[in-house]
Amino acid sequence: MSARDGTIGSSPNRVGGIDRVTGAQRYLADLSVADALHAKLVTVPVAHARIDRIDGSAALALPGVRLVLTADDLPQPMPRFGPQNVDRPVLATGETKYQGDPVALVVADTKEEAEAGAAAVRVDYEALPAVFTVAGALAADAPLVQDPSLRPKDPRRETNVLNEHVVAWGDVEAAAAEHGLTIVERRYTFPMVTHFAIEPHAFMAAPDGDGVAVWSTIQHPNWLQKTIAGLTRLPLSRVRVYAPDPGGAFGGKQHAKYEPAVVFAALRLGRPVRLVLTLEETFQAVRRASCEARVRTGFTSDGRIAFHDIEADYLIGAYTDIADRVVGKGSYPAAGPYNVPAVRIVARAILSHTVPSTAFRGFGNPQINWAVESTIDEGARELGIDAVAVRLRNLARKGDRFIPFDTPCDGEWEQAVRKAAELIGWDQPCPPGHGRGIALGIKSGPTTGLSYSIVRLLADGSAVVYAGTSDMGQGARTVFAQIAAHELGAPLDWVTVAMGDTALVPYDQQTSASRSTVLMGNAVLAACRDIQAKLRTMAAAQQGLDEADVTVADGLVRLASGRELPIREVLTAGLGKLGGEITGLGEMRKEAEAGHPLSGAPAFFEFNCTAIEAEVDADTGDVTIHRHVTVSDVGKALNPLQVRMQDEGAAIMGLGHTLMEHYIFDEEGRIRNLGAIDYRIPTSMDLPRELRSEAVENADGPGPYGSKGMSEGALLCVAPAAAAAIRDATGVAIRDLPLTPERVWRALQAGPVPGDAEGRR
Amino acid sequence: MPQTTLPIQLTVNGTRRRIAVAPHHTLLEVLREDLRLTGSKECCLVGECGACTVLVDGWSVDACLVLAVEADGADVLTVEGLASPDGRLAPIQAAFLDQGGVQCGFCIPGQLMSAHALLAEHPHPTRAEIEEGMAGNLCRCACYEQIFAAIGQAAAGDAPDLGGLGAGAHAGGARAGAKTSAEGLDQ
Numbered sequence: 001m002s003a004r005d006g007t008i009g010s011s012p013n014r015v016g017g018i019d020r021v022t023g024a025q026r027y028l029a030d031l032s033v034a035d036a037l038h039a040k041l042v043t044v045p046v047a048h049a050r051i052d053r054i055d056g057s058a059a060l061a062l063p064g065v066r067l068v069l070t071a072d073d074l075p076q077p078m079p080r081f082g083p084q085n086v087d088r089p090v091l092a093t094g095e096t097k098y099q100g101d102p103v104a105l106v107v108a109d110t111k112e113e114a115e116a117g118a119a120a121v122r123v124d125y126e127a128l129p130a131v132f133t134v135a136g137a138l139a140a141d142a143p144l145v146q147d148p149s150l151r152p153k154d155p156r157r158e159t160n161v162l163n164e165h166v167v168a169w170g171d172v173e174a175a176a177a178e179h180g181l182t183i184v185e186r187r188y189t190f191p192m193v194t195h196f197a198i199e200p201h202a203f204m205a206a207p208d209g210d211g212v213a214v215w216s217t218i219q220h221p222n223w224l225q226k227t228i229a230g231l232t233r234l235p236l237s238r239v240r241v242y243a244p245d246p247g248g249a250f251g252g253k254q255h256a257k258y259e260p261a262v263v264f265a266a267l268r269l270g271r272p273v274r275l276v277l278t279l280e281e282t283f284q285a286v287r288r289a290s291c292e293a294r295v296r297t298g299f300t301s302d303g304r305i306a307f308h309d310i311e312a313d314y315l316i317g318a319y320t321d322i323a324d325r326v327v328g329k330g331s332y333p334a335a336g337p338y339n340v341p342a343v344r345i346v347a348r349a350i351l352s353h354t355v356p357s358t359a360f361r362g363f364g365n366p367q368i369n370w371a372v373e374s375t376i377d378e379g380a381r382e383l384g385i386d387a388v389a390v391r392l393r394n395l396a397r398k399g400d401r402f403i404p405f406d407t408p409c410d411g412e413w414e415q416a417v418r419k420a421a422e423l424i425g426w427d428q429p430c431p432p433g434h435g436r437g438i439a440l441g442i443k444s445g446p447t448t449g450l451s452y453s454i455v456r457l458l459a460d461g462s463a464v465v466y467a468g469t470s471d472m473g474q475g476a477r478t479v480f481a482q483i484a485a486h487e488l489g490a491p492l493d494w495v496t497v498a499m500g501d502t503a504l505v506p507y508d509q510q511t512s513a514s515r516s517t518v519l520m521g522n523a524v525l526a527a528c529r530d531i532q533a534k535l536r537t538m539a540a541a542q543q544g545l546d547e548a549d550v551t552v553a554d555g556l557v558r559l560a561s562g563r564e565l566p567i568r569e570v571l572t573a574g575l576g577k578l579g580g581e582i583t584g585l586g587e588m589r590k591e592a593e594a595g596h597p598l599s600g601a602p603a604f605f606e607f608n609c610t611a612i613e614a615e616v617d618a619d620t621g622d623v624t625i626h627r628h629v630t631v632s633d634v635g636k637a638l639n640p641l642q643v644r645m646q647d648e649g650a651a652i653m654g655l656g657h658t659l660m661e662h663y664i665f666d667e668e669g670r671i672r673n674l675g676a677i678d679y680r681i682p683t684s685m686d687l688p689r690e691l692r693s694e695a696v697e698n699a700d701g702p703g704p705y706g707s708k709g710m711s712e713g714a715l716l717c718v719a720p721a722a723a724a725a726i727r728d729a730t731g732v733a734i735r736d737l738p739l740t741p742e743r744v745w746r747a748l749q750a751g752p753v754p755g756d757a758e759g760r761r
Numbered sequence: 762m763p764q765t766t767l768p769i770q771l772t773v774n775g776t777r778r779r780i781a782v783a784p785h786h787t788l789l790e791v792l793r794e795d796l797r798l799t800g801s802k803e804c805c806l807v808g809e810c811g812a813c814t815v816l817v818d819g820w821s822v823d824a825c826l827v828l829a830v831e832a833d834g835a836d837v838l839t840v841e842g843l844a845s846p847d848g849r850l851a852p853i854q855a856a857f858l859d860q861g862g863v864q865c866g867f868c869i870p871g872q873l874m875s876a877h878a879l880l881a882e883h884p885h886p887t888r889a890e891i892e893e894g895m896a897g898n899l900c901r902c903a904c905y906e907q908i909f910a911a912i913g914q915a916a917a918g919d920a921p922d923l924g925g926l927g928a929g930a931h932a933g934g935a936r937a938g939a940k941t942s943a944e945g946l947d948q
């Protein structure tokens with residue numbers, strides 16, 4: 001049972017919810033700024049091109065067109081940016097490297113004039129050979145995506161391999177040579193998919209006194225502030241980033257995309273400039289890295305995993321963005337939540353002439369978890385061991401250092417597995433024609449972090465919380481308000497949460513990795529505790545007591561006598577006639593750890609177990625998900641309804657890449673299904689017939705009240721659980737996603753496929 | 762280049778408006794840009810996502826597909842017109858909040874308008890009718906189950922005591938219409 005009153009562990013109505021149901025919520029594209037001009041990107045319709053000449057004269061002759069901004073108009077050498085490698089130009093220079101890479105920005109009085117202007121810009125270009133598959137990018141004669149001079153010290157600079165991440169422990173070859181092992185080796189592919197937030201990305205910039213103001217649908221306003229300050233050589237204090245709540249983000253809105261170009265245009269024109277992308281442009285701005293993985297796993301006859309030998313090639317796209325980190329961090333826990341004595345994981349980030357991939361819910365884990373969990377399933381089948389039993393046999397228990405030198409297992413993960421198995425009825429007979437599958441997944445939480453919060457307890461006992469997190473739908477505002485309400489003894493609707501303005505709200509590193517409840521939550525909690533300490537001094541003075549005889553906690557002042565006073569009473573008396581307020585400052589810092597491959601051990605793990613019951617229509621290849629059970633270890637659900645919504649949202653999003661979503665390319669590397677007509681995401685008609693989400697709560701997380709981060713876990717295991725269910729139902733194993741009706745139908749026609757390199761020793 | 766405009770008349774959320782519109786402008790552009798009613802959202806612009814859904818003479822339409830001149834003389838209801846003038850939320854709006862049918866909220870104006878139209882046609886919709894009626898409205902946050910529950914609550918016509926919003930099983934077929942909200946609640 002969960003109450004609705006706003007206390008910790010209750011599910012009050014979403015803070016900010018009313019504006020979202022009345023239409024009053026202002027997303028970026030809804031803001032009107034006086035005198036704003038409109039911008040449109042100019043692109044060339046090929047994956048890779050040499051730009052010979054850009055002629056904007058015809059465009060400039062059109063009514064309303066004010067500016068055709070090209071690389072030549074920008075400071076030289078071309079300013080570049082990027083959260084990891086500084087490799088992305090503000091506008092394409094010399095070459096375009098993916099379909100959609102902008103060569104110019106046209107600015108005009110109206111949106112239509114900007115569109116007409118963009119269409120009138122003449123771009124002379126020559127299409128060049130493009131690489132858009134792993135094999136193509138690694139071919140001996142492959143064109144180089146990146147100019148080697150951008151990474152002069154990198155021995156791989158003359159290849160399209162940007163980086164290789166190796167994680168290893170134990171001796172894989174020695175383990176593989178052991179007698180009596182069943183060794184299963186399989187290859188899997190994971191497609192390119194896009195975030196498809198319903199709000200397309202949007203940006204605006206305007207001169208602001210001596211500096212610049214930037215509006216963006218960004219998840220990390222402070223990071224954007226740093227990027228723009230660097231590019232414009234302005235001090236941070238002269239770059240003000242407004243970040244209205246994004247209309248969905250899912251990782252796609254973490255890092256700067258076209259904000260720098262818009263800033264340069266606005267500064268040049270001395271006027272506000274806005275650029276609202278179309279959905280098609282958004283498809284060409286963000287996506288998830290595709291992946292080809294090979295997994296070789298050895299099992300003992302009783303189902304213990306003796307070794308994992310994993311190789312994964314992620315095709316990351318034309319610029320690094322955050323994708324190399326996605327590959328490194330996503331592949332690091334690829335051996336799964338199991339105690340495995342020997343592991344070797346080699347993951348490569350491969351450049352290609354495709355849309356730069358970026359963070360996307362799950363951050364590199366879903367791609368590889370699909371391959372590893374499916375391989376475990378195949379091993380269990382060969383051994384004749386139950387899929388739940390094989391997992392429980394190998395599963396890490398609390399405290400186990402299942403990844404040496406990393407955070408030990410931090411939850412009662414077994415409870416989640418048992419709960420999922422019970423809810424799907426694993427031990428009950430399956431209805432005829434149905435099949436069941438189960439999969440586990442873990443994801444490392446944040447490895448570093450820095451969040452500040454200011455909380456102001458106002459004279460009447462109401463409070464304002466300042467938090468630099470972006471509320472993109474996950475409900476951060478509500479959770480922070482719940483924390484402050486609980487600590488300061490205020491009703492929930494007396495708490496306001498201010499976000500999204502770098503001039504007013506203190507620094508937060510980022511909104512990602514399911515970190516905000518834990519890291520910013522702890523900062524908010526610390527700010528409230530700072531206020532409590534001041535209240536304690538006040539109360540002691542008022543009562544003529546020693547401070548040691550007063551405690552302030554859980555929204556109340558308690559005296560040694562056992563008497564309890566409402567905070568408001570102490571506050572009003574303490575502030576006196578002038579009123580005023582008490583201000584608290586909270587800081588949550590997770591420092592980098594020298595020598596750790598991820599620069600820090602994760603603050604927590606997200607653990608999930610997903611079980612699926614499916615049925616296949618043999619005539620059409622259509623898959624019906626009858627039951628979908630998702631169980632996450634969340635430590636403590638501060639807001640159970642929001643936890644459930646995040647888990648269900650992740651589960652359904654996972655069904656997207658599992659059953660229907662993928663970019664389709666033509667022979668030249670152009671995306672053939674740009675936009676909502678030909679790229680399908682789950683609708684109300686595609687839901688599991690029964691969807692059930694549960695949380696395991698043992699209050700054993702590092703966040704406030706024992707919470708852990710959550711919201712990505714439920715996506716990690718959808719594909720392997722669904723494919724295992726399909727295999728269970730049909731006897732057919734499919735190792736390429738998505739499991740579209742056509743692919744399933746073809747697989748059924750072909751019949752069961754023998755493994756590619758299996759065998760017993 | 763002076764643009765030709767055509768005068769049209771619309772009743773928007775109960776208010777009669779005369780406006781001169783560009784002949785090629787969609788109803789969505791006129792609502793958002795000329796009338797500054799930005800509740801209706803822009804996403805795909807090809808009639809696939811439903812973020813721009815409004816009611817025209819009671820029918821739910823994708824405003825991105827309708828030319829404003831085609832709507833001349835029509836009665837248009839947008840999300841801004843759902844609550845009563847004194848600000849009281851319509852039952853469907855309250856139900857979305859109560860059931861948690863809102864995450865980022867970007868799709869929600871469209872969802873609300875489709876739900877409103879659905880309930881007008883089927884005051885007590887079955888699960889299948891809800892799934893079909895809402896199929897044109899994408900929600901990437903995927904709060905579909907909560908939206909269905911909200912439609913169930915609004916159909917039941919009462920604001921239930923939500924004290925027991927539990928861990929939530931959504932038994933598909935059984936979870937229809939007026940029964941929906943009550944069922945999800947007593948976990």
Ligand code: FES
Nearest residue numbers: 805806808811825
């Ligand atoms: S914007 Fe109209 S249906 Fe998508």
Ligand code: FES
Nearest residue numbers: 865866868900902
């Ligand atoms: S609530 Fe975010 S898209 Fe529906």
